[in-house]
Amino acid sequence: MARRRHVALMVETSLVYGRQLLHGIIRYLHSHQPWSVFFELRELGAAPPAWLKDWRGDGIICRPTNPGLADLFRKKRIPVVNLNDVYDGLGLPAIESDHVAIGKLAADHLLERGFRHFGFCGFSGHAWSAKRCEGFQAALGAAGCSGQLYESPWGGPSAHPWEKEQGQIGAWLQGLPRPLGILACNDMRGQHVLDACQRMNLSVPEEVAVIGVDDDVLLCELCDPPLSSVVPNADRVGFEAALLLDRLMAGEKPTRLTTLVPPLGVTVRQSTDVLAIDDAQVAAAVRFIREHACAGINVDQVLSQVPLSRTILERRFRKYLGRSPQAEIREVQLKRVKQLLAHTDLRLERIAELAGYEHPEYMSVVFKRETGLTPGQYRRASAGRE
Template sequence: MKPHILLVFITRFEECQAMLKGIVHYERLHHPWTFFLDDEARAESDPTWLRSQKWHGAISRHTTASLVRTCAELKLPLVDLNDTAPFPGTPKIRPDNIAIGHLGAEHLLERGFRTLGFYGFANEGWARERREGFLEAVTLAGQSARLLEVEYPGDLTPAWEKEQISMLVAWLGQMPRPAAVMACNDMQALHVLTAAQNLGLHVPEELAVIGANNDLNRCDLSRPGLSSVAVNAFQSGYQAAECLDALMSKRKPESFDRRIDPLSVVMRQSTDILAINDKVVASALNFIREHACRGITVDQVLRQVFASRSVLEKKFRAHLGRSPQAEIRRVQVAKISQLLYETDFPLKKIAELTGFEHVEYLCVVFKRLTGEAPGAYRKRVQSAA
């Protein structure tokens, strides 16, 4: 008989969907299981519901003391994927939050920013760990950072969000510019972007912003697009299934608190810049990032910033090491790369969305700048996801 596995995941969360893919991938490579998806997380608070069926194992993203206690009474192996303090005796798999903070800080430092800040939750362990990783990386680089931490209420309301944005406006308003801020997650990073908009700041020219978790629904819907540290939720799910397999076979897990390394920084427009004090270059970069994928020319950029071609060329090469035309192409290719990774759009559609009249020319430009044809790039990055 196939083991009957309970999965406690609220599937409206993108991270949960990726974890489930990792679990299924492990199952297909190893032992056949049957699954029940508790996508209302009833098991976390209803012991009677949990006792109503015979289970051989459980994996939960929404683990509570009640769930742990009932599983222990039933002698039901349980693996916990919640990013909270571990329950004694229950194997936990969670992101390496210190590494997430490190990656965010390193990305901002690489962009040349020296005025740095971190915005997070003072009462959440995972957020404090991300803060510590951020501060450690900043300190190792010989820099310092400003902190703004608030209490997470557990229930988000419009009134609470309004209060946070007011606090952020006051905090950001005191920062020398250009500045860069990492938020503990993407939701908080969106608050930073809203506060920047209220202050009339250009993002990323005057304020760069990066979040964490790479929640596509938030990152791509924001304006500008939000850079974020991507967690490896797929690997978390895979290792949770591996751990549960060991428990059901009466083997002791290698670790009762595994930390999963983040994947990388997914750079979008909110940090797609080097820290530059030159207003002409900053204005030109802002215009290029907003309009490159509409097929703009350098002449259009010149009309926007009221500079001659020779002056703009000289300034771009001094600050960026490339020409305005090369910057336009770089922004277009970055968008092409994103669309190849995140969508199944045909190349004709991608060409329309990135300012290329002909697919053939898109392919030439993409291969010249990346070394790969678009099709080969898509196959490689999507197979690795």
């Protein structure tokens, strides 16, 4: 019988992202040769354990990797998969959430709601925050918009007193045009922005809409109002990290230094549940589409809800949303299909029914045309099997 490999897991359990990474690792181990795992509960940012310097195991999955640890790992010549997203250029095989894609997804979410003024609230000195800002600004630029930036250090009240921080965020928000869409670099930052809005008597989401990242359900629901959030695929990051480590321990060379895992989507809560469209009739039409697209509606049914001709409705949709009413219906349906493919095992016939398609074959044709993937390919990719 082959000896079980000894693997150390250095992943924080204090935040939902770390716990989901561990779920992905567990999911991999349940379907592959198990490891003998050394693991201890950790806080985010905790110092490396004292035992690491003399540890003689077979491999490590490490989230708090920094330049010093990267040098230690190279000296020890032990296979390591790096899950750090604070530092770039450490020279170790890494699996990361695609932070640029996360920023783009948040921008698309706010743009779809009609916002044309934006801001990004981040943490300085963290690569993941900077990349989310980069993706956010790139998507805004493609839409002919731009966003204002606010950053401060991550370090808690001792590094940056909260009363001062709250006042600075509030002053920043007050100086921006409204209605305003804000991407907070994570859910914790989103809570900071919402608290500052309360302090400055800014209405959320009517004046300021806020979206975070990580979809930490407890934190998002504790916010007032509940915080919308981009959902990274941390489970798949963990799964891919375990798969890569197994290959490294078997003597394989990584095919690429860094593998990026795209986000799953957006969980919409009250903090962005608004349409920032200065046209009551278009807003009513968009709301009707988003509530009923998956019932299989058509443009004639949309026109029955607003006193506009088809030509005028088309013109106003293109002005505010950059697409036609029919394209908006298709966009809502495709988002529903993606959600069901990623999070359920439903058959395509049932998914087509729930997304408002009469025939699953037509749904598959539209899905491939719009995404470049078949429904099966998308489902496998979302589950980490491609």
